[in-house]
Each structure stands twice: as C-alpha cells, then as structure tokens.
Amino acid sequence: AQSVTQLDSQVPVFEEAPVELRCNYSSSVSVYLFWYVQYPNQGLQLLLKYLSGSTLVKGINGFEAEFNKSQTSFHLRKPSVHISDTAEYFCAVSDRKTSYDKVIFGPGTSLSVIP
Amino acid sequence: NAGVTQTPKFRVLKTGQSMTLLCAQDMNHEYMYWYRQDPGMGLRLIHYSVGEGTTAKGEVPDGYNVSRLKKQNFLLGLESAAPSQTSVYFCASSPGAGGGTGELFFGEGSRLTVL
Numbered sequence: 001a002q003s004v005t006q007l008d009s010q011v012p013v014f015e016e017a018p019v020e021l022r023c024n025y026s027s028s029v030s031v032y033l034f035w036y037v038q039y040p041n042q043g044l045q046l047l048l049k050y051l052s053g054s055t056l057v058k059g060i061n062g063f064e065a066e067f068n069k070s071q072t073s074f075h076l077r078k079p080s081v082h083i084s085d086t087a088e089y090f091c092a093v094s095d096r097k098t099s100y101d102k103v104i105f106g107p108g109t110s111l112s113v114i115p
Numbered sequence: 116n117a118g119v120t121q122t123p124k125f126r127v128l129k130t131g132q133s134m135t136l137l138c139a140q141d142m143n144h145e146y147m148y149w150y151r152q153d154p155g156m157g158l159r160l161i162h163y164s165v166g167e168g169t170t171a172k173g174e175v176p177d178g179y180n181v182s183r184l185k186k187q188n189f190l191l192g193l194e195s196a197a198p199s200q201t202s203v204y205f206c207a208s209s210p211g212a213g214g215g216t217g218e219l220f221f222g223e224g225s226r227l228t229v230l
Contacts, residue, residue, distance in 0.1 A: 004157075009155065032218075034218065036219075036221075041224075042223055042224075043119075043205060043221035043222050043223040043224050044158075044205070044219075044221045045221070046218055046219075049218060090157060090158070094218075102160075103160075103219055105157035105158040105159075106157055107155055107156055107157040108155075108157050
C-alpha cells in the first residue's frame, strides 16, 4: 500500500533563512504529488502539485518542490522564510490506480519561523 | 465564493450522545470525503463518496456513518460518541474521474470533543 513519510515532525528556522521539508513516498507508479499547508485553526490549502512534466514545481508564497523519481522523494523548499510561513505542512500522494481520488497524507511537519 | 462549508465548527458531546456533521460544497464536485486529523497522524480517511447516493468506507470507518442524498451535501454521523472520536474533522471534495488529479478542496474543519 502507498505510504508517505515526512521525516521531520518539527522544523524550527530563523526568519529569512532557507528551509527544506522532506517527503518520501513508497511507490512512483501512477501517482500525483502534493504539498498542502495548514495555518493555525484553518483547513488545508494546496501549496503546489506535481502532475507530470518538469520535475521542479513552483507553488504559492515562493515555495517550490522537486520530484525525484529514483529516490521517490518530493522535498519542499523555500530560499527565505517569513514569520507568516509558520504552519503545518503535509505531503500527499494521489494513487491513480484506484476508483476514487485516494489521497494518502504524511504525518505533517510543523514549521516554526523564529524572528 | 464559499467552496466547502462545514457545520458546526465546534461541538462538545458526552459519551453515548449522537450528532451529525454537515458538509456542503458549491463547486459541483462529484467526489466528497470525510477525514479526521489527530496529532502526529496526518489525515485519515473515514468515508468517501464518488457520487450522489453512493458511499464507501475509508481507512477508519468504525463508529461513523455517512449519507449523500444530494450531490452538494455529505453528512457524517456519530451514533454513539466515544472519547476516541475526539478529533478535528475535515470535509473535502474533488472534481472526480476525468476531471481531477486528486487535488482536494477542504473545509475549515469541525472540532469535536467527546467527554
């Protein structure tokens, strides 16, 4: 069965420093990849997605992610974080072989930006 | 532009009580989902629906029932609440087969506490 691993449960980083949030998934066959962000007391919203084509995907708020098929990874990066980036980040994979949009979420990474 | 709306947003129940969470979407999406979010566990799928009048079990369906009598609404019921059902519940929708990629659109969540 498909699974998603986010190795870092918490990532503290100073403001204006770069950050990388790591994500690995169990299979690279017929999947789409997503990063969602959840701000405090809110629902999840899409940050970026990889469907096909270029392995470097750009999203909202200056975030980008790189799809690496050989390493089954989809790490999220931002060159310079802001206080407003403090949130929970979820990596997710959509298994296209099922009859519905089965989306498997990782456990999440809590990003804390320190002033 | 409402998107996905959940009611109520907060609820406190006593063990054994019943309640229903309502999810409404105005995007004409075919697929709808109920997830629960618990600390360190990401989102887990409770039930889903691939169209009006259809429902199916997800990863953690026990203790919950659902109904989708109208395309725009997806109800989640707890017949006899237990403390283990204390969680934040998220409804989501997606366009469905041929119209989507697995990207989910989320409501803002419903926080349920069972005493």
